Amino acid sequence: MASFKQVIGSAGLAAGLVLSALGAASARDLTVVSWGGNYQDAQRKIYFKPFAEKTGKPVLDESWDGGVGVVQAKVKAGVPNWDAVQVEADELAIGCADGIYEKIDWAKLGGKDKFLDSAVSDCGVGAIVWSTMLSYDSDKLKTAPTSWADFWDTKKFPGKRALRRGPKYALEFALMADGVAAKDVYATLRAAGGIDRAFKKLDEIKGDMIWWESGAQPLQLLKSGQVVMTSAYNGRITGINKTEGTKFKTVWPGSIYAVDSWVILKGSPNKDAAMDFIAFASLPENQSKLPQDIAYGLPNKAAAAAVPADLAADLPTSPANLSGAISIDIDFWNDNIEDLTKRFNAWLGK
């Protein structure tokens, strides 16, 4: 019977350990989640560490690769293990409609009118404005491409090209290359035959394409000369030019910009601290430091105004860069992403 008691005893001990582990989890520190890489390094320097020093409590930071399913699963699991998360515009819209984010306390942020319209929502506060755009290596390409039509012109610019794998962005760029004005792209995609037209245009360069998956790949493809042109994220391009001395250039007309936002997951045990953190990261004096490290536009108007002119010229929000650029249409993609991904994959495999 002694061994029986031992078994029961160790079972009790194990249960106690599990319970104390759960107890530790509920007293978790504020956990902030962003997109990793040199962007998160910059955020750590100007937001996470100063906020931890100010409040005297540690701030944990993690990175993720996006996907509304990820945050959905965390919220459905009960108490989420993330608090403040930086999400893309489509994840903001879907998650807000599905009720997986806490409502934002705009009074803590000084009011909605302090921010760009596109950065204001019930569930999120804009964190950055970023662009996806045509990029090339000016050391290798002597004639500069100026439009998506050039991207499609394999005679003038022989060699492989790269785009992100998936229908989002590829269809928009194809229509622009086919002569659709940037501002009419989404109206064309919504109209009958618009999607067919985009796929038909993609057919033209299908044999010259490499499809990238992660944001670091286009840089590597350009640097190695594997491709002559690619779509890429603007912050990464200025980043690699700074750190590795490359001479990558970007074409602003025809670029597509989007706003990433801070949200708080519903049921977060650190809801108030997360709200304070978001307010801290939205203060003009803090936010205006970001472009020194990475070229993303700032949603707080006062912060954007405080950026020195030479840095502001590289941002997606500068007026010169905005001309000919369009905002991603979240409604279109949230309605159609499943169907168009299916069709895109079928098209790829053909």
Added chain:
Amino acid sequence: MTIARLKASLLVLPLIVFLGLFFIWPLWMMIATSVQGGTVRLAFPATAVAIAQWNGDGLPSPDVQAALIQDLRAEVVQEVFGDAVRSLNSQQAGFRTLLPRTMTALRNAGADATPKLERIDPRWSQPSFWLALKRGMPAYTDANLLAAVDLKRGDDGTIAHVAPDMAVNRAIMLRTFIIAAQVTLACAAIGLPFAMLAASLGGWKRNFLLLAVLLPLWTSLLVRTAAWMILLQDQGLINQILKALGLIDASLPLIYNRTGVLIAMTHVLLPFMVLPIYASLIAIPRNLMPAAAALGARPWQAFRHVLLPLAMPGLLSGSLLVFMVALGYYITPALTGGAGDQMISSVIAFYATGTANWGMAGALGLFLLVPTTLLYIVYGRLSRTPLGQA
């Protein structure tokens, strides 16, 4: 006796709990999620009753519209509404914006107004949206299972093929099995001689060989892939060397196509082939090959009739292991492959993390699970076969 039994079962209890919690329950959840409907009924209870009367021809009667307006005006838990929207949008693209827009318009119009749904959004005059609503009502659905194999319910309720430009899952599933088979063959072709060499050597040489084959397993995926890019790309090491030697003029396309996928996957899966073969070779008595030679067998005959049959259980288990693990790969093919090299796991990941459509992810997972389970049973049989009887 009973206490002894109880004690014994208590000892294995943690194992049973572990298996149940982390293996059986998730699998069951995956299967259940793929056939469960009911979220639409939960969010639109009045519509569920009214639309059951509609035969699916043309547009439903004003009663159904009134019921939907009633449901959209009622207070619902936001997450229940969200689940319903997601499952409806998966069947008919457009619900994602249509339902919240209609709901907002109805609430702004006030409780007494009787607005027409078509006026709020013209999509309500399309029968396909109402049909999707009707089909979404039952508690169980075969929509995900059908969609996983490129089928759907036609307008008359019979099973039909999806449009050719939307049919993708069967092709990707087939491709997944072909890539897994190709990788298995490549691993067997390299793994068997490699294991024979390792088994014939001793001491540090053997350890070195085994370490070399295990190293890729312990290397981070991104580092490994980056290394392959440096080696295989057009201006990569291999192409540069071949050009310097004058063997080729133009770069060989070694990456961003099937070749790249096979090289990168074979590299990392090789240990799953080498180790089982090595284990069966090391158990073969050392005097068998000299005995075969003494009886007049030439080296090839000795290999063919003595060594290979004895190594066969290892080769078969290795092949099954490699094949099953390869079926689930997706980041490596996504990073080193071309347009036609996407595998089914990347589609599953798209539904699971990208659009939170866990029903579709579960259905596709099920179609991957069934062949894998069958193979696992075969593997179990083969690995139980005593050495020397194969």
